[in-house]
């Protein structure tokens with residue numbers, strides 16, 4: 001292996017498999033899937049449709065945070081989410097709610113930055129609990145970064161279900177369907193957010209936050225995963 005990832009030395013540096021410049025055309029199959037499921041472009045990249053929003057309203061469990069928010073939330077929401085060769089990147093963002101992901105088809109790589117574990121005055125990346133700690137209890141080091149592949153090859157460690165707790169930054173990008181080759185018919189998953197999704201509970205990672213949370217070398221490797229502003 002020529003060089004090693006700064007996130008996981010057992011793999012090569014993370015690079016996009018498919019350019020995010022829109023130069024790929026959707027296949028007829030993917031166009032039909034997008035139409036049949038009623039998917040729309042997502043601000044994170046990729047496509048989505050909300051398939052369920054629980055009519056049960058629950059008290060908003062989140063402390064006042066990054067944006068002002070209402071008193072209640074839907075108990076849960078569920079979406080389909082699709083990455084394609086034309087829109088292959090779900091850019092780094094976080095939700096306050098916990099998200100349960102289930103794979104339907106395809107392969108992709110996920111990267112998590114555990115910002116919630118390092119909230120502090122000098123690294124203000126978390127929500128709730130950690131903010132309540134005294135200055136001496138807080139850890140001001142860099143955040144833990146985790147990466148894994150989602151796909152059907154469970155015997156080789158690929159995941160078919162993955163849970164991301166609130167307050168963690170998440171990014172995903174499309175991988176080819178097979179280890180060798182460049183073809184993909186998309187990564188299609190379902191995501192259930194608890195409590196239900198609201199934009200008030202969502203924010204994108206900005207470059208300054210990435211620089212605060214990860215090492216310079218990790219920033220070099222992951223900079224392309226930030227949303228283009």
Ligand code: GUN
Nearest residue numbers: 042048050077078079197
């Ligand atoms: N509207 C825009 N993005 C989302 C999302 O990720 N989930 C839900 N439920 N609605 C959205």
